Amino acid sequence: MLKRIVQACFLILGGTLGIFLIPDLLLFTPLYNVLLINNTYVTAILGAIIFYLLTFWAVDYVVDFVKWFEDSLVKAPVTDLLFGTLGLVSGLIVAFLLGLPFTGMQIPIVNTVVPILLTLLLGYVGFQVGFKKRDELINLFSLPTRNKKKESEEMDTSTKKYKILDTSVIIDGRIADICQTGFLEGVIVIPQFVLEELQHIADSSDVLKRNRGRRGLDILNRIQKELSIEVQIYEGDFEDLQEVDSKLVKLAKIMNGVVVTNDFNLNKVCELQNVSVLNINDLSNAVKPVVLPGEELTVQVIKDGKEHNQGVAYLDDGTMIVVEEGKNYIGKHIEVLVTSVLQTSAGRMIFAKPKLLEKAL
Numbered sequence: 211m212l213k214r215i216v217q218a219c220f221l222i223l224g225g226t227l228g229i230f231l232i233p234d235l236l237l238f239t240p241l242y243n244v245l246l247i248n249n250t251y252v253t254a255i256l257g258a259i260i261f262y263l264l265t266f267w268a269v270d271y272v273v274d275f276v277k278w279f280e281d282s283l284v285k286a287p288v289t290d291l292l293f294g295t296l297g298l299v300s301g302l303i304v305a306f307l308l309g310l311p312f313t314g315m316q317i318p319i320v321n322t323v324v325p326i327l328l329t330l331l332l333g334y335v336g337f338q339v340g341f342k343k344r345d346e347l348i349n350l351f352s353l354p355t356r357n358k359k360k361e362s363e364e365m366d367t368s369t370k371k372y373k374i375l376d377t378s379v380i381i382d383g384r385i386a387d388i389c390q391t392g393f394l395e396g397v398i399v400i401p402q403f404v405l406e407e408l409q410h411i412a413d414s415s416d417v418l419k420r421n422r423g424r425r426g427l428d429i430l431n432r433i434q435k436e437l438s439i440e441v442q443i444y445e446g447d448f449e450d451l452q453e454v455d456s457k458l459v460k461l462a463k464i465m466n467g468v469v470v471t472n473d474f475n476l477n478k479v480c481e482l483q484n485v486s487v488l489n490i491n492d493l494s495n496a497v498k499p500v501v502l503p504g505e506e507l508t509v510q511v512i513k514d515g516k517e518h519n520q521g522v523a524y525l526d527d528g529t530m531i532v533v534e535e536g537k538n539y540i541g542k543h544i545e546v547l548v549t550s551v552l553q554t555s556a557g558r559m560i561f562a563k564p565k566l567l568e569k570a571l
Contacts, residue, residue: 216272220261228257287445289344297340298333305332345446345464371396372467373488374444376458377407379471381426384490389439393493394470400430401444401461407454459485495558498529505548506565507531511539525560534563 229250309325340347373396379385380400388394408430412423434441444465448457455476462469468486471477480487501507509523509531521536523546533539533546546562 224261301336
């Protein structure tokens with residue numbers, strides 16, 4: 211069907227050009243005075259025939275181009291098309307207004323070529339500006355109305371703060387519980403490129419990766435359907451960037467949002483680029499009970515430590531306790547004295563020694 215439409219367009223174009231161009235081409239030839247050749251209908255038919263013959267060579271290229279253009283439009287997000295079109299229309303309007311003085315000039319080349327160049331140039335520039343500034347325009351249109359009170363504006367700004375989730379924090383799973391408790395306010399933003407990475411992990415041939423990816427998709431489904439928090443899917447992409455972490459940082463800058471992660475390296479990158487970041491590992495460490503050197507704890511030693519005669523125990527929140535000289539107490543509940551606490555962004559580790567050993571000394 212598309213091929214027939216292209217051929218019909220070639221026939222119409224050929225007939226139109228034949229009416230205007232063929233008489234001029236034959237002006238200085240003996241055929242110009244021939245009645246049939248100098249007839250409008252005849253020149254239209256000749257032009258249509260010539261362009262119809264050209265379709266046998268060019269139609270496949272035109273059809274392929276139209277299909278490629280159609281696929282590009284279908285795959286592009288609606289916001290990209292909308293703001294790109296608005297920019298294109300704005301550029302064409304500006305080109306028309308700037309071209310009016312040149313159109314009125316009596317200089318043959320200037321009054322025809324300059325308006326065409328302005329139309330092409332400003333149309334392209336307008337489309338690019340509208341396409342690349344779409345996120346800023348969306349944020350501009352979504353700002354609170356100015357007739358609200360200052361307190362209401364501050365409240366809306368705080369509740370509409372965008373929290374952008376990365377792949378690691380979705381797979382981790384704790385983000386759903388944090389959202390359910392209400393500690394994470396604002397709008398949860400899930401970028402399309404993060405969803406694609408999750409889908410790629412869920413389709414992995416590795417069983418562990420596949421299970422992690424599917425768990426991440428289940429967590430997103432729970433957040434979107436079971437929790438009352440607002441969730442938005444960002445459909446845009448940054449084709450000039452390859453790494454998902456780089457795309458997250460750029461998106462956070464554009465939306466003035468906060469990256470939510472438990473990736474230590476992404477945490478550092480955000481800090482270096484002055485992007486707000488929430489690390490749920492830091493939150494987990496912050497809500498753990500504070501343990502000071504000299505305090506007593508009752509723990510169960512469950513396995514050997516890395517060093518000689520060490521034992522390892524865990525608190526209810528998962529904090530590791532390294533018990534010096536605790537190898538002989540594996541499987542037993544004992545009282546220990548805390549000797550030191552090591553706190554890092556990756557977690558917390560407590561060092562202790564058995565209280566019975568302290569009494570013996």
